Amino acid sequence: MTAHRILLTGVFGPFGIKNKYAEGTGMQMELLNNQITRGQGIHSPRQSYWTFPLYLLAENISVPSTVLDFPSWRKFTSELKKGYTHVGINFIPANVYKAGRMARYIREHYPEIKIILGGYGTIIPDLKDIVPCDEICKGEGISWLRNYFDENPAAPIKHPAIFGPAYEYIYGVKGRPSGGIILPGVGCENGCNFCITTHQFNKCYVPFLKTGKEIYDACLKSKIKIGTSGFTIMDENFLKTPLRARQLLEEMARNNMPFVFDIFSSAEVIKQMGVDFLVRLGVRMVWIGVESKANSHEKTKDIDLKALIAELQSKGISVNASAMLFMEHHDKDSLPEDIDWVIGLGSDMIQFMNYTPLPTTTLSERLAREGRLKDMDYRHFHGQGELAFDHPHYKNPRDHFTILKKAFKKKYTTDGPGILNMASTIISGYREAVKDFIDRSSQGLAWNPETLRYEKTDNPVPDEFMLLRIKMMQKMAMNIRMILPASMVYSPNMRARRKARSVIKLYRESLGPLPFANRVLSGLLIISGLVETLRLAMARIRGGESIVRQPPSRRVEYPLSAVTIRHLHRKPVLITPRSTGESLAV
Numbered sequence: 001m002t003a004h005r006i007l008l009t010g011v012f013g014p015f016g017i018k019n020k021y022a023e024g025t026g027m028q029m030e031l032l033n034n035q036i037t038r039g040q041g042i043h044s045p046r047q048s049y050w051t052f053p054l055y056l057l058a059e060n061i062s063v064p065s066t067v068l069d070f071p072s073w074r075k076f077t078s079e080l081k082k083g084y085t086h087v088g089i090n091f092i093p094a095n096v097y098k099a100g101r102m103a104r105y106i107r108e109h110y111p112e113i114k115i116i117l118g119g120y121g122t123i124i125p126d127l128k129d130i131v132p133c134d135e136i137c138k139g140e141g142i143s144w145l146r147n148y149f150d151e152n153p154a155a156p157i158k159h160p161a162i163f164g165p166a167y168e169y170i171y172g173v174k175g176r177p178s179g180g181i182i183l184p185g186v187g188c189e190n191g192c193n194f195c196i197t198t199h200q201f202n203k204c205y206v207p208f209l210k211t212g213k214e215i216y217d218a219c220l221k222s223k224i225k226i227g228t229s230g231f232t233i234m235d236e237n238f239l240k241t242p243l244r245a246r247q248l249l250e251e252m253a254r255n256n257m258p259f260v261f262d263i264f265s266s267a268e269v270i271k272q273m274g275v276d277f278l279v280r281l282g283v284r285m286v287w288i289g290v291e292s293k294a295n296s297h298e299k300t301k302d303i304d305l306k307a308l309i310a311e312l313q314s315k316g317i318s319v320n321a322s323a324m325l326f327m328e329h330h331d332k333d334s335l336p337e338d339i340d341w342v343i344g345l346g347s348d349m350i351q352f353m354n355y356t357p358l359p360t361t362t363l364s365e366r367l368a369r370e371g372r373l374k375d376m377d378y379r380h381f382h383g384q385g386e387l388a389f390d391h392p393h394y395k396n397p398r399d400h401f402t403i404l405k406k407a408f409k410k411k412y413t414t415d416g417p418g419i420l421n422m423a424s425t426i427i428s429g430y431r432e433a434v435k436d437f438i439d440r441s442s443q444g445l446a447w448n449p450e451t452l453r454y455e456k457t458d459n460p461v462p463d464e465f466m467l468l469r470i471k472m473m474q475k476m477a478m479n480i481r482m483i484l485p486a487s488m489v490y491s492p493n494m495r496a497r498r499k500a501r502s503v504i505k506l507y508r509e510s511l512g513p514l515p516f517a518n519r520v521l522s523g524l525l526i527i528s529g530l531v532e533t534l535r536l537a538m539a540r541i542r543g544g545e546s547i548v549r550q551p552p553s554r555r556v557e558y559p560l561s562a563v564t565i566r567h568l569h570r571k572p573v574l575i576t577p578r579s580t581g582e583s584l585a586v
């Protein structure tokens with residue numbers, strides 16, 4: 001019998017370019033430029049994220065595997081020559097025709113290979129008619145694959161050290177991605193009617209990392225291998241497991257290791273945990289689903305979102321609010337009102353998405369029962385274009401594009417670039433943290449990990465962990481400061497220019513004059529911003545909405561060899577956790 005060997009691959013590029021397999025708009029391999037800072041021109045940070053689940057899967061099965069991320073068609077077909085018994089293709093619904101082309105090619109040239117389909121694309125009801133396959137992996141993939149290969153599905157999950165973005169550009173300058181990614185679990189219990197995440201996992205949360213200690217260890221592993229202290233936590237509702245978040249803070253405090261996190265969390269759990277907790281935890285940015293002024297979802301009921309967002313920002317936590325357009329109650333009056341309402345919340349950034357009834361959601365099932373689902377091609381299921389259902393007040397597909405695009409524009413012209421807003425939040429938070437620290441010390445207040453509040457104590461001890469946290473905030477402020485001159489020079493209007501000026505002033509007051517080396521770098525950003533402006537103009541003349549960038553391909557074999565580890569990760573970092581005194585190095 002042939003030994004198993006599996007290729008785990010994403011779909012092939014190019015991405016964000018309309019062709020017979022996928023759309024262009026809404027389909028770049030970028031989150032920010034696609035649906036958050038869309039329409040912000042050169043101010044839009046450009047980042048593309050690797051297909052993280054593939055690495056997690058490969059790390060957690062014994063069968064030898066290869067991860068092929070962002071392959072070109074040529075790389076994909078060449079890879080197949082290397083001899084596989086199985087190919088797993090991960091895709092989203094809008095990329096189903098790419099998956100179809102890959103599967104048909106395998107069937108034609110390697111009929112003995114078993115094809116396994118995974119990812120959110122598996123929600124498509126008639127998937128087997130579009131993509132020939134042997135198996136469809138639904139739900140949580142690690143235990144599914146382990147079961148499939150007769151391995152122990154309950155074996156402990158190993159979390160790989162994963163680099164964040166595949167690329168990063170700001171004002172046209174290519175950065176060196178330095179963030180890490182943590183995948184603590186999948187699914188969400190909240191059960192919002194439109195949400196594919198919650199429905200894919202039967203309205204349950206499936207944890208990979210069950211305790212705060214496990215998350216801390218995963219972060220530490222990444223710090224050792226990648227050298228990063230900042231992580232994006234890819235968990236749809238991270239604070240919904242509050243005990244684990246508390247344990248994570250305790251671990252960091254015990255080890256004096258103030259990691260920094262970008263997280264997703266719903267408003268009701270943020271309220272429950274309290275903003276001071278998020279500050280201590282090291283949350284740099286939180287993504288909150290505010291959806292609509294109608295507050296029809298449990299997660300936002302009776303919460304003053306504007307006050308909550310203002311409090312988060314005042315303490316240095318940037319907020320990305322996500323809102324739904326063309327919900328069923330939206331009419332010619334309430335939709336513009338809702339757009340104004342969400343902009344009025346004053347978050348740093350907004351994700352606008354068109355209400356999309358993805359298959360398997362309760363929204364989709366109800367609309368199907370009511371006969372209101374359109375027979376729309378799956379390639380359009382990306383939330384940035386035509387609605388997939390018959391809306392009572394918006395029948396013309398052109399409206400679905402233009403109103404969405406105008407909403408992004410309005411946010412941009414009202415509040416200026418998202419990157420400027422983040423810089424503003426970071427410096428305000430740093431100043432507030434210093435002031436609060438001094439106030440608390442003089443008032444004898446100390447952090448109570450039970451109540452998650454600062455309380456009066458008879459024996460206050462110096463809050464060393466918060467001092468480390470403040471130093472980390474200062475470092476973040478110094479890093480982002482360099483973009484400010486470019487954000488001012490290329491401001492979309494006077495209002496944004498005034499804002500940039502006042503933020504620059506705040507930085508000067510708080511951190512002193514910009515050091516010479518940083519001034520040079522800021523100048524370079526202005527020059528590259530000019531080049532980027534010209535490139536953007538050319539892209540628009542050619543009919544595009546923005547500059548389309550392609551992520552690099554990456555191929556990783558598992559189990560990892562020492563050579564691969566050295567190639568994947570940067571120089572080893574020597575660190576000494578305070579609690580044990582042991583030095584760790586790879």
Ligand code: SF4
Nearest residue numbers: 188191192195198236
């Ligand atoms: S809170 Fe967010 S992740 Fe959870 S079900 Fe609602 S939309 Fe989905």
